[in-house]
Amino acid sequence: MKRQQLIRNTEDWWALWIGLSVFLLSLGPLVGKDLLGWGVATSVWLSLGKAMAPVSKAYAGLSGIVALFLTYVFMLLIMGVGAKALKFDLKEFAIGFTVIFWVSYTCWLIGNYAYIAVTPDKQAAFKIPWSLGLTGEAGFIVALLAGLILGNFFPGVADFLREATRPEWYIKTAIVILGASLGVQAASATGLAKVVMFRGFAAIVEAYLIYWALVYLAARKLFKFSREWSAPLASGISICGVSAAIATGAAIKARPVVPIMVSSLVVVFAVVELLILPFVAQTFLYHQPLVAAAWMGLAVKTDGAAVASGTITDALIRAKALAVTGVNYKEGWMLLTTTTVKVFIDVFIGIWAFVLALIWVYGINRKPGETVSVGEIWERFPKFVIGYALTFLAMLFLTLQAPGLLGAAKVATAESNIFRVLFFVMTFFTIGLVSNFRKLWEEGIGKLALVYVVCLFGFIIWIGLVISWIFFHGIMPPTA
């Protein structure tokens, strides 16, 4: 019983509770109440004074700075409740969270500077002769770079912030909130949403079965790693990074250092993928947006980096498609595809960890009387996925059953999205913070990294691309 209580008191569960709380508060507009309209919306800007404003017109009287401060206080409070329940050091968490929030927001603001963000079609409106056309999502890259600089050149600062450096917690909370807006979007094209769901599921089943076997084989036969290292390595490289490596480590009863080392490696490579793959997708796959999106879900490891790369890909490809072909794709469908693929991977982790536990208990480390219970699947099931499914289905069902509420539902999700985006930015920043390349090298991670490089660039990226192409080519997002 006590163990069950402990298991329920995890970051996973608290991502679910916090995400659902934000979602429920955001539903105010559906009943004529505006509870989160004071959240700060950030626009593309030339004049800093016009960059920030409350997201809802009902709070138009508030200045942008006050809206930003209220947003910070609210996020500190909700995460503080979770931090207290999780027995973090509250003082350290509050200080760390404060620094991370303000640095992350500054990065987001920089990314929204017109010369960086404005797409070519809007240059005239801003009266600027040129821009990088990266959209406001460039703020994610700025945050990641800021985190990388701090993590690698100022490790003391990164260490000072460690209690609040929780990229997985932030992204899981964001994904729960994200479900709502994707549900509203899916309601406008239920046929396409079903196609994305099924094909996303199909793609991930394929990728999982092929990736894992090949990486395990390479680690064991080519690089001569032991089983204890090979299994978490195969799960970390081929599936969903950190969670998969940890679940697999537990399933085969590896020493804790094994999944931790693999997780560190996964985060570092996820950063590399995040910086490269969305731009590759923009260059070569802008005419097949959902192939690009599914590819991000299949190739980029860790929830944070994958969903983040889906966000950037969404922005980059929409901008390029508009500039080159004149087609203006609706925002969010690429992100929906990446998230769907990623969430299915997460669901699969529990099942695969159970399969591995069975094989290790009954086939490899056979000990009399040792058994594995089916309950372990549930124990390893990523709980935040429940939140994502709940918010997605709730908004999809609501807007399909009561089309008259679609407008209010869009206002509600616009308000919850303010917090979702900020959690995303903090995820980027903290991913950078934990990626200390030099330290990992000192810890002898070179040989593990070699397996990663060979597998990732040798076949994972390419198999992921082929599978994405098989299941998603020719399927287009709706136009705006």
Add this chain to the structure above:
Amino acid sequence: MATYPETRRELAVGPKPQEVPIRSSTRLAEELANIPDEPFLSVEARLVGWSLGVGAILLVFLVWVSYTFFAG
């Protein structure tokens, strides 16, 4: 092989990458450089074979279902 510890902190917040103790670095680097050869068991071969085989069969099936019932 050591068991996977389930301390309150680890269950609550999960391990953090930075928490790999520095003092164990050298030992870990040595371990990674000198991993003893473990024979590739038949159960491992079956795991890899089944995974790839099921993947290949499911690919055909899932492509058929996708293009038949979930055409874009």
